[in-house]
């Protein structure tokens with residue numbers, strides 16, 4: 188099936204982190220308000236379908252403020268963030284945290300257990316070793332082995348009663364880069380709903396959350412880009428009341444001696460994941476989708492699709508670079524009810540169920 192672009196002529200295109208979003212602006216639609224702000228190192232765009240324009244503008248700026256507050260709380264780039272304070276002190280004695288940071292850490296622990304540490308925010312010692320927040324560096328094998336001794340969320344004690352965090356060892360650290368944007372999107376969406384805006388689209392550099400319907404009363408149109416050429420959409424579908432997260436390595440990486448190393452690390456080996464494709468997760472919340480797209484990127488296609496069989500509420504697909512066709516599509520069986528359309532000029536559906544096992 189070849190996807191026709193004609194419906195989207197007057198659409199607004201967003202090209203962020205491998206996801207292209209198309210908001211139809213056809214006739215007789217409800218009014219929409221769209222605002223964008225640079226937050227957490229990327230662009231956050233919120234569109235609300237409403238006739239209460241002034242109220243929607245106010246609600247969107249409050250939602251941005253909420254995200255900014257969460258960034259001040261969770262950022263590893265801010266030495267004065269609450270998370271940085273936890274990282275500096277939690278090996279000495281338990282550190283009290285705010286309810287929201289504790290919640291984000293509890294989700295982190297949950298997903299680390301669920302994914303057998305493919306997703307593991309206690310990867311901080313490796314992030315530092317590879318200098319992912321700076322110029323980047325390639326460590327020695329011994330350096331990687333030493334850092335690995337300090338990696339793993341099981342080295343972190345979260346006390347549900349006192350909301351304290353304690354590191355069992357020196358040198359342990361947390362990086363919420365793999366879940367923070369998803370968590371922030373869920374909080375922002377909750378706020379918009381509470382303010383009486385049930386139809387909205389929130390796009391946070393690859394993390395998407397869609398509420399209700401689009402400007403013409405239809406589900407929101409989604410387009411996922413070719414991981415090797417982000418101007419090309421290859422997968423298309425409609426979505427409502429779900430979160431969509433794409434993880435890839437093409438956008439954020441370090442470059443050392445002309446070689447690129449992607450920003451997603453395998454916490455089990457200590458090395459950046461070598462995969463030039465992407466994985467997209469469609470899940471019930473943005474926190475789920477964000478954490479799981481990072482985890483599935485680490486697991487890779489074979490292990491990932493096998494793991495997903497245990498979680499039928501999660502829909503996901505890999506886009507795998509393919510020499511002959513450009514990109515190959517490999518997704519979960521439960522995608523069919525989304526009316527997903529794969530651009531056959533660019534993609535092939537070559538793998539059968541049996542081959543993936």
Ligand code: ADP
Pocket residue numbers: 204305306307308310314362363364365366368392393394433434435439450451452453454477480481484485
């Ligand atoms: P993006 O930020 O592009 O949406 P991800 O959600 O996949 O990408 O998160 C990647 C970020 O998460 C990295 O930049 C790093 O801060 C952190 N990270 C890297 N590897 C892991 C991992 N295996 N588990 C959890 N977090 C990780």
Ligand code: MG
Pocket residue numbers: 364365366432434476477478479480481
């Ligand atoms: Mg993620």
